[in-house]
Amino acid sequence: MLDFLTVFDMMPSPKVVATYEMDTNVPEPFCFVLNISELAGADVLEIIPGRVLRRATEKEIEYITDFMRKRFGENFSRGLWETRRPKWGKGSYVKLPKKEWRYFVIEFNGGNEELALLEKALCIAPCGLELGFTLSRVTLGKKVFPACLYSPPRLFQSLSALSYAHSPERGAGQIITVADAEQVGEIFAALKAHDNGVLDLDRIFKLVFELKDLPHFSPLQILGSFAALESILTHAPAPADLHDSITRQIKQKLALLNRRWQPPLDYSSFQPLPHDKIWSKMYDYRSAIAHGGLPDFKSKLSVLKSANSANALISETLKKTICQALKEPQLLADLHEC
Numbered sequence: 575m576l577d578f579l580t581v582f583d584m585m586p587s588p589k590v591v592a593t594y595e596m597d598t599n600v601p602e603p604f605c606f607v608l609n610i611s612e613l614a615g616a617d618v619l620e621i622i623p624g625r626v627l628r629r630a631t632e633k634e635i636e637y638i639t640d641f642m643r644k645r646f647g648e649n650f651s652r653g654l655w656e657t658r659r660p661k662w663g664k665g666s667y668v669k670l671p672k673k674e675w676r677y678f679v680i681e682f683n684g685g686n687e688e689l690a691l692l693e694k695a696l697c698i699a700p701c702g703l704e705l706g707f708t709l710s711r712v713t714l715g716k717k718v719f720p721a722c723l724y725s726p727p728r729l730f731q732s733l734s735a736l737s738y739a740h741s742p743e744r745g746a747g748q749i750i751t752v753a754d755a756e757q758v759g760e761i762f763a764a765l766k767a768h769d770n771g772v773l774d775l776d777r778i779f780k781l782v783f784e785l786k787d788l789p790h791f792s793p794l795q796i797l798g799s800f801a802a803l804e805s806i807l808t809h810a811p812a813p814a815d816l817h818d819s820i821t822r823q824i825k826q827k828l829a830l831l832n833r834r835w836q837p838p839l840d841y842s843s844f845q846p847l848p849h850d851k852i853w854s855k856m857y858d859y860r861s862a863i864a865h866g867g868l869p870d871f872k873s874k875l876s877v878l879k880s881a882n883s884a885n886a887l888i889s890e891t892l893k894k895t896i897c898q899a900l901k902e903p904q905l906l907a908d909l910h911e912c
Contacts (some may be wrong), residue, residue, distance in 0.1 A: 575683070575710065575711045575712065576685060576710050576713070576721070576723070577685070577713055589727070590722075591723050592721060592723075593712065593721045594719060594720040595719075596718065596719055596720075600637060601634045603683045603709055604630075604634060604680060604681055604682055604708075604709055605689075605692070605705050605706075605707070605708045605709075606638055606677075606706040606708075606709075607627070607678045607679060607680060607703050607706070608654075608703075608704040608705070608706045608736060609732075609736055609747045609748055610627075610678040610703065610749075610750055611747030611749055612676075612749050612750075613627065613628075613629075613678070613751075614749050614750065614751045615751055616752060619750065619752060619754075619755040621680055621755050621758050621759065622692055622695070622758065622759050623759065623762075623763075625692075626680070627678060627679070627680050628678065628679065629677065629679075630679045634677070634679055635677050637709065639651055641722065645726075646730075646733070654733070656669060656670055656675050656676075657669055676747050680692070682708060683710070683711070689708060691766055693705060695758050695762040695765055696758060697786075698761060698896045699754070699761055700754070700893065701748060701754040701758065703748075703750070703758075704732045706724065707722055708723045708724070709721075709722050710723060725786075725787065727787040728786045728787050731786065731787065731788065731789055731790055735789075735790035735791070761897060768900055768903065769903065773899055773906055775896065777805070778896060781802045781805070782896075785799065785802075795885075796860065796863055796888060797860065799888045800888060803824070803895060806895055806899060806910065807823065807824060807827045807828070807895065807909055808820050808823040808910065809823075809910060809911055811823070821853070821854070824857070825849070825853045828849070828891065828895075829849055830909070831895065831898055832849065834898065839891060839894070840886075840890060843883045843887075844879070847877050851877070852887075855875060855877055856878070856887065858874065858875060859875055859878060859884050862875075869881065
């Protein structure tokens with residue numbers, strides 16, 4: 575269970591904790607995952623120790639749809655999870671049979687630390703699952719209340735982005751495999767064991783979650799991702815040393831890390847450009863945004879193809895770097911200083 579008096583100090587902290595009367599008939603605790611289309615290889619996947627990912631029950635779906643309707647009207651009430659959109663932008667949305675609805679939950683009855691670690695693990699896992707809200711129980715003295723925890727800006731921005739990404743085949747969701755679930759579990763275990771005394775990652779996660787409160791298509795998302803990456807890998811450059819620039823540090827240190835990553839960064843969209851040239855162009859992209867310009871993907875930045883491909887690269891790089899910091903914190907601490 576969650577302790578009501580400390581729940582606001584969780585990192586990332588929920589902005590709203592909606593409590594119910596003790597005898598309110600609500601489902602057992604669960605986290606609603608926004609963006610899954612199906613589970614591959616199993617009906618139930620263990621996502622972290624003792625917590626499973628599965629399709630929502632009818633009672634859970636009723637709670638989810640009521641929650642969404644009360645906060646967003648009909649904008650996000652059912653369409654993202656119960657319909658298939660037309661393939662070519664014309665025609666009507668198709669209502670799916672119940673067995674194909676995309677409501678998925680993680681059974682959850684843990685404490686404050688476990689929920690915070692779960693949110694962090696999902697944030698940097700390659701599968702990119704998004705938690706919408708958590709229905710739990712909170713303790714206040716000797717009393718226990720049902721409570722729903724969520725961040726209104728983060729939830730709205732996630733739903734807006736998912737609505738934009740809604741495809742005919744999979745809706746706004748992803749196919750989650752046993753391997754995906756195992757990766758989340760491994761990251762969760764590494765977070766639990768991590769020593770912030772060696773490398774402080776709390777400040778990085780704080781920034782990452784604050785970025786989620788912004789529109790997903792905002793240029794500030796990109797600048798924030800670069801800032802988070804730089805704060806892990808770089809030190810303030812010496813003014814008189816031209817070889818100590820932030821860009822040069824990023825290129826050299828990422829080249830080292832990329833040789834350790836399996837799989838390495840996905841540069842397939844930028845071939846045949848080498849690593850060094852790709853990151854030079856990525857920093858041209860960053861500079862254009864930072865100085866209020868419009869990135870030109872038709873000429874100067876054409877090798878990056880598009881904002882989508884460049885954004886995907888910085889997002890993937892940040893996730894991989896944080897995961898590497900969990901595996902080898904001393905290495906990342908040393909890289910930061912060199």
